Amino acid sequence: MIKVAVTGALGRMGSEVVRAVQAAEGMEIVAQIELGDNLADELKYSDAQVMVDFTIPASALANIRTALASKVIPIVGTSGLSPADLDEIRGLCETHQTACLIAPNFAIGALLMMQFAAQAAKYLPDVEIIELHHEKKVDAPSGTAVKTAQMIAAARTGTPIPRPETAFESHAGATGAEVDGVPVHSVRLPGFVASQEIIFGAQGQRLSLRHDSLDRTSFMPGVVLAIQKSASLKGLTYGLENLL
Numbered sequence: 001m002i003k004v005a006v007t008g009a010l011g012r013m014g015s016e017v018v019r020a021v022q023a024a025e026g027m028e029i030v031a032q033i034e035l036g037d038n039l040a041d042e043l044k045y046s047d048a049q050v051m052v053d054f055t056i057p058a059s060a061l062a063n064i065r066t067a068l069a070s071k072v073i074p075i076v077g078t079s080g081l082s083p084a085d086l087d088e089i090r091g092l093c094e095t096h097q098t099a100c101l102i103a104p105n106f107a108i109g110a111l112l113m114m115q116f117a118a119q120a121a122k123y124l125p126d127v128e129i130i131e132l133h134h135e136k137k138v139d140a141p142s143g144t145a146v147k148t149a150q151m152i153a154a155a156r157t158g159t160p161i162p163r164p165e166t167a168f169e170s171h172a173g174a175t176g177a178e179v180d181g182v183p184v185h186s187v188r189l190p191g192f193v194a195s196q197e198i199i200f201g202a203q204g205q206r207l208s209l210r211h212d213s214l215d216r217t218s219f220m221p222g223v224v225l226a227i228q229k230s231a232s233l234k235g236l237t238y239g240l241e242n243l244l
């Protein structure tokens with residue numbers, strides 16, 4: 001049995017993870033950790049092997065540091081970690097000889113959307129991302145949009161048409177934020193869980209790729225898969241697609 005601790009256990013995602021692990025074979029919940037608990041003690045006394053983290057960026061970084069120092073493998077869904085944070089975590093994985101997975105999106109359909117986008121970007125360089133999430137989301141742009149933009153930028157061979165100078169915006173932000181040269185627009189509204197549309201435009205044609213998570217169970221097969229494969233992880237893995 002893989003022993004799993006969950007940080008952010010009372011949150012929207014954390015509570016769903018507790019249910020999913022309890023329903024899965026070959027794994028068990030040994031600690032449900034919330035704000036104010038002593039993480040190092042909880043990990044030690046529960047003998048946890050894996051820590052699943054869905055919290056907030058500042059907490060996630062501190063939790064990852066504690067888990068790695070305790071030789072517990074962090075599986076992290078929390079979004080908003082910076083490239084500098086990822087560099088630090090990569091170094092800590094080496095120092096403590098413990099692996100870590102950071103997955104901006106655990107929904108298999110979203111991973112496919114991102115991979116299809118990278119494929120399309122080889123031929124269609126002009127692209128923008130619209131991500132749409134629930135109104136309680138605390139970070140923007142979403143971790144999924146950031147990872148998608150990075151994958152598009154890495155795959156893109158052609159040169160996109162120059163964007164209008166933001167100085168032309170009569171209202172600041174109207175043309176979106178740029179992530180790795182890809183414009184990203186963030187919508188926050190009740191009625192959404194997590195959606196993203198990637199629009200490629202070319203002469204006389206458009207290609208749209210869209211994924212919708214309708215509820216948080218959509219992320220659970222990916223979380224369970226990551227726990228099952230945790231023992232095979234090496235160093236820092238960024239993106240669940242690396243485990244498929």
Ligand SMILES: NC(=O)c1ccc[n+]([C@@H]2O[C@H](COP(=O)([O-])OP(=O)(O)OC[C@H]3O[C@@H](n4cnc5c(N)ncnc54)[C@H](O)[C@@H]3O)[C@@H](O)[C@H]2O)c1
Nearest residue numbers: 008010011012013034035054055059077078079104105106
């Ligand atoms: N990767 C994915 O597939 C995916 C999917 C959904 C959400 N997310 C991300 O997961 C994160 C959480 O989202 P949510 O909707 O569950 O938020 P939420 O606000 O419902 O839950 C966060 C929980 O973390 C707790 N928390 C904060 N700091 C903590 C700490 N130091 N130790 C323990 N618990 C702590 C809070 O008390 C809260 O209960 C966000 O960053 C979100 O973007 C990722």
Ligand SMILES: O=C(O)C1=N[C@H](C(=O)O)CCC1
Nearest residue numbers: 079104105137142143144194
């Ligand atoms: O609900 C959220 O918050 C989500 N965050 C992730 C992101 O930032 O990409 C994934 C989808 C849900």
